[in-house]
Amino acid sequence: MFETGSDFVALSSLEAGPKRSTTLLSRRVPLAAPDAQLALLDALDLPGGDFEARLAEAGIPGLSPKPLGFFQINVGKLCNMTCRHCHVDAGPDRTDEQMDRATAEACVAALARTPAHTVDITGGAPELNPHFEYLVEESVRLGRHVIDRCNLTILLLPRFRHLPEWLAERGVEVVCSLPHWRMRNTDAQRGDGTFEKSIAALRLLNAAGYGRGDPARRLTLVSNPAGAFLAGSQLAMEREWRVGLEREHGVHFDRLICLNNMPISRYLEWLESTGNLAAYMERLTAAFNPAAVDGLMCRDTLSISWDGRIYDCDFNQMLALPSVVEGRFVRVQDFDAATFAARRIVTARHCFGCTAGAGSSCGGATT
Amino acid sequence: MDTYYKPEDLPKFPQIAEGNDLLAKKFFEYYGAVFAEGALTAREKSLIALAVAHAVQCPYCIDAYSNDCLEKGSDLEQMTEAVHVACAIRGGASLVHGVQMLGHVHKKGM
Structure with a gap:
């Protein structure tokens, strides 16, 4: 296997996980800074490209929160992979940004004060955070449904081989990335060998009881387009994936969700470097669908970063656009459900990514 | 004009209605129905x-x-x-x- 002789394999190695790219931070490129990303988007000559104005035209007076449903915790940017489209700029070199125990405990304390039904743990590869299992245990103890946003390949590392069973025993939903049910597009986005490892990991999850219709062992696949195009019909694709994965690999899953790629971080860099940025943003703004606004995830989600800051969604988090509550930013230690519910959600041009076509969210299409 | 084919013409396809709105309407309705999810x-x-x-x-x-x-x-x-x-x-x-x-x-x- 991978870690014979010692119990550790360097995350930066191809053994630990496929690599399609390197982090913007490690390359010290200007676009690593959220401000530079926002400036690049704002500088585009984009007809109909003012998000708040488009909401107003559709008779929607800004984005207001709904009752809190999803408590999303981004435990850090460390990852065993470096996918080309990553909006987090995650990778094996991102060792500095990791949630510590005190912040994890503050998350649990804040969770206990909210009615959120679901705790959504993401990263990076969230399993790499030393407090991942603590967060899962405590969230389950508080009676919340827990989601592990899993890149699949991490499950093949020996130190995580217990996870499929461990997660299954706690009823954790595994929401895992698989851009396509065939190899080509998966490896193009996530690195050579990803598809094969992903199928191996899905088999481990199936063996632990995942993907067989048991609501306590729900296996959800997430597809992001591998290129400068939008996510297709979730229902139609789910049908084809189900047939294809079962026929060719004997793999089962419970549902497929389709997300658009957000013009942030490494995907933004890829769009710009391939000359696709303007056309992609025009496509997003032209496909603005007011009907997708009602189900936007930012309306019933809060997103906590590794250092305890609170954001309206994971994308705003990566663009350093924190939630504004009574005119100021808040940390999870100071979280107050009532004042948080009265805020107005922060938007910018990237928000067109979630309102295009059938809509896009961490839970898939919003319409 | 340096070429007969221009990429920016593609999104202008609906402008074909300028000369005959009714026929364009019928065509695009038919076109949409053809590509809808069906037996295929x-x-x-x-x-x-x-x-x-x-x-x-x-x-x-x-x-x-x-x-x-x-x-x-x-x-x-x-x-x-x-x-x-x-x-x-x-x-x-x-x-x-x-x-x-x-x-x-x-x-x-x-």
Whole structure:
């Protein structure tokens, strides 16, 4: 296997996980800074490209929160992979940004004060955070449904081989990335060998009881387009994936969700470097669908970063656009459900990514 | 004008209604109905459209349906196979006429 002789394999190695790219931070490129990303988007000559104005035209007076449903915790940017489209700029070199125990405990304390039904743990590869299992245990103890946003390949590392069973025993939903049910597009986005490892990991999850219709062992696949195009019909694709994965690999899953790629971080860099940025943003703004606004995830989600800051969604988090509550930013230690519910959600041009076509969210299409 | 085909013309397709609104309306309604999910999936129809686009060699259609096939979840291998279907039928359509040629040769020759 991978870690014979010692119990550790360097995350930066191809053994630990496929690599399609390197982090913007490690390359010290200007676009690593959220401000530079926002400036690049704002500088585009984009007809109909003012998000708040488009909401107003559709008779929607800004984005207001709904009752809190999803408590999303981004435990850090460390990852065993470096996918080309990553909006987090995650990778094996991102060792500095990791949630510590005190912040994890503050998350649990804040969770206990909210009615959120679901705790959504993401990263990076969230399993790499030393407090991942603590967060899962405590969230389950508080009676919340827990989601592990899993890149699949991490499950093949020996130190995580217990996870499929461990997660299954706690009823954790595994929401895992698989851009396509065939190899080509998966490896193009996530690195050579990803598809094969992903199928191996899905088999481990199936063996632990995942993907067989048991609501306590729900296996959800997430597809992001591998290129400068939008996510297709979730229902139609789910049908084809189900047939294809079962026929060719004997793999089962419970549902497929389709997300658009957000013009942030490494995907933004890829769009710009391939000359696709303007056309992609025009496509997003032209496909603005007011009907997708009602189900936007930012309306019933809060997103906590590794250092305890609170954001309206994971994308705003990566663009350093924190939630504004009574005119100021808040940390999870100071979280107050009532004042948080009265805020107005922060938007910018990237928000067109979630309102295009059938809509896009961490839970898939919003319409 | 340096070229007859311009990419920016593709999104102008609906402007064809300027000369006859009724016919354009009927055409686009029909077009939309043809590509709706039916006995064939929308993805399968998009692959057929891609193949036909190559048979009729329409750059607008190739642009539109390359993108549409990707959005519907097809990948390069599947799209390439669709184009080969168009190629096989086009090539086969020429070649099968060789049977007519054979007939003439057999009739006229000794």
